[in-house]
Amino acid sequence: MRILIVDDSKAMRMIVARxxxxxxxxxxxxxxxxxxLHALEVVAQEPPDVVLCDWNMPxxxxxxxxxxxxxxxxRIPFGFVTxxxxxxxxxxxxxxxxxxxxxxxxxxxxxxxxxDPVLA
Amino acid sequence: MTYIPSADDLEVITREVWTSFxxxxxxxxxxxxxxxxxxxxxxxxxxxxxxTGSIMLQCxxxxxxxxxxxxxxxxxxxxxxxxxxxxxxxxxxxxxxNVKSMLPGxxxxxxxxxxxxxxxxxxxxxxREVQLSWRAQPLFVSLWQxxx
Numbered sequence: 470m471r472i473l474i475v476d477d478s479k480a481m482r483m484i485v486a487r488x489x490x491x492x493x494x495x496x497x498x499x500x501x502x503x504x505x506l507h508a509l510e511v512v513a514q515e516p517p518d519v520v521l522c523d524w525n526m527p528x529x530x531x532x533x534x535x536x537x538x539x540x541x542x543x544r545i546p547f548g549f550v551t552x553x554x555x556x557x558x559x560x561x562x563x564x565x566x567x568x569x570x571x572x573x574x575x576x577x578x579x580x581x582x583x584x585d586p587v588l589a
Numbered sequence: 590m591t592y593i594p595s596a597d598d599l600e601v602i603t604r605e606v607w608t609s610f611x612x613x614x615x616x617x618x619x620x621x622x623x624x625x626x627x628x629x630x631x632x633x634x635x636x637x638x639x640x641t642g643s644i645m646l647q648c649x650x651x652x653x654x655x656x657x658x659x660x661x662x663x664x665x666x667x668x669x670x671x672x673x674x675x676x677x678x679x680x681x682x683x684x685x686x687n688v689k690s691m692l693p694g695x696x697x698x699x700x701x702x703x704x705x706x707x708x709x710x711x712x713x714x715x716x717r718e719v720q721l722s723w724r725a726q727p728l729f730v731s732l733w734q735x736x737x
Contacts, residue, residue, distance in 0.1 A: 477700075478675050478678065478679040478682075479661075479672075479675055480657070480660040480661055480672070480675050480676050480679050481679050483660070483661060483662070484610055484660065487662070525682070525686075525698055525699075525700060526700075527700060551686065552682050552683040552684075552685065552686025552687055552698075553686040553689055553690060553698060554686075554687075554690055555689070555690040555694060557694055557695060558690075572687075573606075573683045573686065573687075574605055574606050574609030574610055574683060575609070576609070
């Protein structure tokens with residue numbers, strides 16, 4: 470399985486990858502993109518099995534990326550990993566087609582809860 | 590009446606970010622007032638909408654370097670300025686995003702800004718501040734609001 474991590478912060482991409490390994494997903498291939506536009510290129514070239522995406526990024530936000538993917542016909546499971554986790558944000562994420570929203574800061578268990586059903 | 594997160598709220602959020610990603614020792618971050626050096630590093634995110642203002646995180650250059658080293662899991666001596674900017678921006682984003690969740694909405698959270706020195710946002714005033722110390726270095730977190 471291929472997991473695409475999209476975040477404009479290199480530190481956060483490293484932390485997400487580290488946490489995924491701690492959560493037991495070290496046998497999966499982890500690939501990265503620095504923003505929504507870059508993620509679109511990665512998806513076109515090497516489609517992942519799931520996308521973990523920051524919300525607020527330059528060039529193209531996570532929400533814009535999700536909308537673009539769905540408009541292009543991609544049904545890849547998509548989840549947000551964001552510091553904003555109010556009920557309104559969660560509702561907006563689900564309405565746009567996201568499967569889940571993981572709040573920063575997160576734990577390995579937070580990823581297990583949302584990824585186990587997707588990657589099983 | 591609009592609820593404005595308290596200084597305790599700022600401390601709880603900062604502590605959660607710190608213990609999750611920077612320092613697993615909860616006693617490493619302590620409440621302590623002190624002097625912030627002029628060459629401090631400031632990370633800031635702006636809010637606009639139902640609440641307009643900003644959340645700022647300030648720390649000394651050694652604390653910023655150590656924070657970046659912790660996030661990147663590298664030795665402090667090898668931390669670059671780019672990594673300090675990335676790390677402080679992401680920490681400000683995490684603290685700011687969690688503070689935003691406690692404020693009235695809808696509001697929009699900006700991408701983070703990181704500068705060396707004081708960052709002033711005209712027309713805003715500080716409404717909350719918590720002064721902490723991490724590894725004997727000052728760390729201040731503050732919430733600002735546009736003056737009505």
